[in-house]
Amino acid sequence: MSIFITGSSGFVGSSFLNHFKNEVTLISSRGKESKIDGAEVVIHLAGKAHDLKNTSASQEYYEVNTGLTKIVYDAFLASEAKVFFTLSSVKAVADEVDGFLTEDHIPNPVTHYGNSKLLAENYIFSKEIPVGKRVYILRPCMIHGPGNKGNLNLLYKLVSKNIPWPLGAFENKRSFCSIENLMFIFKELIEREDIPSGIYNVSDDEPLSTYDLIGLIAQSQNRSPKVWNISKKFVEGVASIGDKFHLPLNTERLQKLTSSYVVSNAKIKAAVGRPLPVSSREGLLKTFKSFNC
Numbered sequence: 001m002s003i004f005i006t007g008s009s010g011f012v013g014s015s016f017l018n019h020f021k022n023e024v025t026l027i028s029s030r031g032k033e034s035k036i037d038g039a040e041v042v043i044h045l046a047g048k049a050h051d052l053k054n055t056s057a058s059q060e061y062y063e064v065n066t067g068l069t070k071i072v073y074d075a076f077l078a079s080e081a082k083v084f085f086t087l088s089s090v091k092a093v094a095d096e097v098d099g100f101l102t103e104d105h106i107p108n109p110v111t112h113y114g115n116s117k118l119l120a121e122n123y124i125f126s127k128e129i130p131v132g133k134r135v136y137i138l139r140p141c142m143i144h145g146p147g148n149k150g151n152l153n154l155l156y157k158l159v160s161k162n163i164p165w166p167l168g169a170f171e172n173k174r175s176f177c178s179i180e181n182l183m184f185i186f187k188e189l190i191e192r193e194d195i196p197s198g199i200y201n202v203s204d205d206e207p208l209s210t211y212d213l214i215g216l217i218a219q220s221q222n223r224s225p226k227v228w229n230i231s232k233k234f235v236e237g238v239a240s241i242g243d244k245f246h247l248p249l250n251t252e253r254l255q256k257l258t259s260s261y262v263v264s265n266a267k268i269k270a271a272v273g274r275p276l277p278v279s280s281r282e283g284l285l286k287t288f289k290s291f292n293c
Contacts, residue, residue: 001025001190004036004081006072007045011148012087012182016043019183041190042076044069044086048113058112065116070123077127083190084135086124090201090263092117092139100262103139103199121199129197136189138182140202141263144283145179146290152213156291159217159225165210167235168227170258173207175265178283181276188272195271203263204280210257216281220288 002025007013017024036042048064069086076084091114093107109115121137129135144152159165185202189195208216211227218225235254242250269276278286 002038002040003043004039004041005043005045006068007047010045011145011150012143012179013045015145015147015179015183016045016186020187036072036075036079036081039079039081041083042072042079042081042085043186044072044084046072047087048116061112061116062119065113066119066123069120073124073127077130077133082133084133085186085189086120086137088117088121088137088139088199089114090139090141090261092121096259097261097263100264101201102264103201103267133197134189134193134195135197137199138185138202139199140177140182141175141261143177143179143182144287146286148179148287149291152284152287153291155210155213156217156288159214160221162226164226164228165214166228166230167254167258168211168229169232169235170210172209172258172260174209174261175203175207175263176280176284177203178276178278178280178287180278180283180286184277185268185272188274192272200268200271201263201265202268203265204278204283205265205276206280207260207262208280208284212281213284216284217288220285220292 001020001023003020005013005016005026008017008026017026046064046068048061073084073086090101091111092109093101093105093114095110095114107118109118124135124137142151144150181204182202185200211225214225214227235249236251238247239249239251239254241247242253265276
């Protein structure tokens with residue numbers, strides 16, 4: 001299988017090359033390369049990640065996430081390659097979710113990151129897909145796996161200091177995406193011609209709470225979790241004080257720490273017709289254990 005891939009040095013890209021190292025002939029991994037003759041599959045992973053610190057210029061998102069996607073997709077359409085993938089994001093649809101997020105939700109992104117991803121999606125499906133080609137837009141939620149020290153690593157460091165988690169009274173559920181499950185989806189979509197082109201959410205089966213995550217982190221370190229169930233009203237009062245005096249805990253940060261974001265993977269699972277290889281808890285436990293190394 002000959003692959004043209006962008007973003008091969010990133011977490012997902014390097015994981016893909018490692019996962020398929022005995023099956024892939026790499027054609028190119030240069031993000032701005034537009035000539036992809038000879039490739040059977042095009043996998044566009046290069047992009048500008050969501051900057052949680054808000055230090056990036058907004059134009060950067062559109063130049064990379066929208067503009068580069070257009071270049072690579074146009075090259076795919078002009079080539080003999082049969083399959084195209086791009087990684088979008090659930091944030092192309094919504095930053096907050098009431099209930100659970102499906103592919104039928106009307107997109108309403110509120111950040112430049114999400115909007116740049118949505119514009120790339122719209123461009124792809126504004127063009128007719130030629131007969132014999134398949135096009136997949138994957139919308140993963142938070143991707144994790146061994147070697148990926150992203151946002152989950154921040155929580156891991158906090159729990160590792162044996163500091164009690166003070167927000168045990170808040171109940172929330174969030175979806176995650178194990179890198180192993182994402183690689184499984186790639187393999188199924190590449191090898192099978194019976195799965196139609198389209199947009200697919202990608203997530204593990206079971207959404208987990210922050211309390212669950214703390215328990216898994218503690219388990220990865222062979223100890224018991226420490227959680228305080230402090231009154232919600234008291235915590236919310238402290239957060240409101242934090243708004244006035246610019247304390248580490250404010251209402252915005254509290255909302256992010258305790259909100260839910262549940263993603264439905266029903267569409268992709270129905271299309272594939274096979275169970276995901278890794279459970280939510282198993283995948284996250286592998287990730288947390290890798291942080292010990």
